[in-house]
Amino acid sequence: xxxxxxxxxxxxxxxxxxxCALVTPWxxxxxxxxxxxxxPGADDIDAIIFWQIRVPRVLLSLLAGAGLSLGxxxxxxxxxxPLATPFTLGVASGASLGVTIxxxxxxxxxxxxxxxxxxxxxxxxxxxxxxxxxxxxxxxKLSPTTMLLGGVAISFxxxxxxxxxxxxxxxxSSFRVLHWLxxxxxxxxxDSVLQLAPFIISGVLIVSLLxxxxxxxxxxxxxxxxxxxxxxxxxxxxxxxxxxxxAGIITVCGPxxxxxxxxxxxxxxxxxxxxxxxxxxxxxxxxxxLTLCDTLARNISSAAEVPVGIITAILGGPFFLWLLLRKxxxxx
Amino acid sequence: xxxxxxxxxIRCLLGxxxxxxxxxxxxxxxxxxxxxxxxxxxxxxxxxxxxERISFTAMEFISMxxxxxxxxxxxxxxxxxxxxEGLEATEQAIELTGVGHLRHQALSTMSGGERQKVSIAAAxxxxxxxxxxxxxxxxxxxxxxxxxxxxxxKITREQNxxxxxxxxxxxxxxxxxxxxxxxxxxxxxxxxxxxAFMQKQTLMDIFDADWLLHPHPESGxxxxxxxxxxxx
Numbered sequence: 001x002x003x004x005x006x007x008x009x010x011x012x013x014x015x016x017x018x019x020c021a022l023v024t025p026w027x028x029x030x031x032x033x034x035x036x037x038x039x040p041g042a043d044d045i046d047a048i049i050f051w052q053i054r055v056p057r058v059l060l061s062l063l064a065g066a067g068l069s070l071g072x073x074x075x076x077x078x079x080x081x082p083l084a085t086p087f088t089l090g091v092a093s094g095a096s097l098g099v100t101i102x103x104x105x106x107x108x109x110x111x112x113x114x115x116x117x118x119x120x121x122x123x124x125x126x127x128x129x130x131x132x133x134x135x136x137x138x139x140x141k142l143s144p145t146t147m148l149l150g151g152v153a154i155s156f157x158x159x160x161x162x163x164x165x166x167x168x169x170x171x172x173s174s175f176r177v178l179h180w181l182x183x184x185x186x187x188x189x190x191d192s193v194l195q196l197a198p199f200i201i202s203g204v205l206i207v208s209l210l211x212x213x214x215x216x217x218x219x220x221x222x223x224x225x226x227x228x229x230x231x232x233x234x235x236x237x238x239x240x241x242x243x244x245x246x247a248g249i250i251t252v253c254g255p256x257x258x259x260x261x262x263x264x265x266x267x268x269x270x271x272x273x274x275x276x277x278x279x280x281x282x283x284x285x286x287x288x289x290l291t292l293c294d295t296l297a298r299n300i301s302s303a304a305e306v307p308v309g310i311i312t313a314i315l316g317g318p319f320f321l322w323l324l325l326r327k328x329x330x331x332x
Numbered sequence: 333x334x335x336x337x338x339x340x341x342i343r344c345l346l347g348x349x350x351x352x353x354x355x356x357x358x359x360x361x362x363x364x365x366x367x368x369x370x371x372x373x374x375x376x377x378x379x380x381x382x383x384e385r386i387s388f389t390a391m392e393f394i395s396m397x398x399x400x401x402x403x404x405x406x407x408x409x410x411x412x413x414x415x416x417e418g419l420e421a422t423e424q425a426i427e428l429t430g431v432g433h434l435r436h437q438a439l440s441t442m443s444g445g446e447r448q449k450v451s452i453a454a455a456x457x458x459x460x461x462x463x464x465x466x467x468x469x470x471x472x473x474x475x476x477x478x479x480x481x482x483x484x485x486k487i488t489r490e491q492n493x494x495x496x497x498x499x500x501x502x503x504x505x506x507x508x509x510x511x512x513x514x515x516x517x518x519x520x521x522x523x524x525x526x527x528a529f530m531q532k533q534t535l536m537d538i539f540d541a542d543w544l545l546h547p548h549p550e551s552g553x554x555x556x557x558x559x560x561x562x563x564x
């Protein structure tokens with residue numbers, strides 16, 4: 001595929017994403033009148049459902065999907081490991097531990113418009129980022145292997161603490177923790193969209209600026225260094241940019257799984273490994289994918305919503321098998 | 333010398349590792365004073381073997397080596413192509429190595445020899461006065477090995493580039509290179525002309541092996557032959 005074809009493909013993908021963003025807010029058990037589009041501030045039921053529930057929800061899933069997908073692209077390239085996800089380095093388990101502690105201890109507070117759960121998730125995520133970075137630094141240069149192993153070790157440790165806390169807590173708290181762990185966009189509001197946007201925008205900006213470094217780092221460190229890349233600093237920048245972006249997503253939406261591993265692989269199969277094209281493709285694909293999954297999640301059962309994390313996971317399992325069974329020549 | 337020591341040596345030359353003792357100078361400037369991109373304009377590197385998993389096309393891979401000149405950017409990332417000189421250097425490298433027909437082929441689908449040629453083309457596109465190659469032909473079959481050796485000979489003939497090659501192929505090293513540094517356990521044992529290197533005693537000192545030296549039937553250069561007595 002030539003660069004020209006890839007550019008065309010990106011334009012087509014952008015069209016699909018826009019179409020998806022325009023159509024999905026209309027879908028649901030209640031079909032709003034078409035003229036709500038002119039009444040964003042109105043307080044009739046159609047306008048409230050459309051503008052205060054569905055539009056923020058679609059915007060949030062677009063942002064989160066794009067961010068998770070990009071996180072997967074970067075970590076898979078950076079660690080040269082097809083199984084890496086945005087959560088591999090422990091950001092998700094750190095956030096989950098924070099939320100578990102907040103729910104189980106029953107502390108209620110809010111700060112700067114963020115709820116106690118969100119603050120706990122953010123602190124937990126930042127704690128795990130700092131720990132993984134500290135461990136990698138302590139062993140000298142930021143080697144991918146040390147970072148991966150450190151992240152996995154911290155993930156396991158935090159997960160076991162979460163299990164312990166859940167075991168010791170009452171059924172109500174335990175259920176709330178479980179529900180949070182599934183990942184959920186149903187609490188979306190315009191405020192949460194605005195809270196998440198800066199995390200995503202800064203993450204996307206930094207990663208896009210480093211797409212050439214990412215290409216070379218996905219080969220080997222030696223190769224990147226010999227071409228003139230400041231390996232240590234690039235890896236550090238990419239790690240923090242992605243980790244903070246993912247921390248933001250988890251804080252608002254919970255740890256929605258599988259988008260961050262599926263979307264990058266599918267994009268790589270279609271458009272190739274060149275991050276110049278892979279980055280925009282995965283942003284668009286991830287955004288569309290999560291938005292469609294969430295539309296499914298809120299419509300699949302008429303009794304109650306299914307958390308979107310369950311939908312992405314159900315699609316993710318078979319995908320993993322397919323990934324294992326096919327030839328892995330297109331993996332990073 | 334064990335591979336770990338050789339790769340440590342290369343990592344020092346690429347500025348990835350600081351040497352425990354001594355210091356490295358490149359064209360009279362200490363390596364530690366050079367920025368990453370300055371170093372990349374002095375030395376380029378061909379690794380022993382590019383991993384099979386790399387799915388970049390030859391063209392993508394070669395243009396990536398223009399990184400130190402600000403090249404390899406493109407429309408998709410929101411940048412303009414800034415590196416006109418780079419396009420020329422890239423084309424020249426492709427022509428010299430004869431990989432034009434592989435331009436749009438993924439590295440993962442190439443043979444070992446083809447991949448090695450693309451790897452050398454990428455290093456040439458980096459336009460450095462020095463090229464470091466780590467065992468450039470050790471993993472290739474004899475025919476491919478000859479092709480790579482001929483290509484390297486052509487490069488030194490046609491381009492003003494010094495090659496630093498790490499190799500265990502003594503016959504090739506002594507036939508093609510001006511200066512040979514024999515190392516053992518991290519120590520320099522000899523630093524000499526090719527002819528002086530191919531001495532029974534020198535080889536004995538480095539490799540602890542009693543090999544036969546026999547002149548090549550056509551060129552007359554000494555060749556290393558295994559001693560029959562050492563065969564089981």
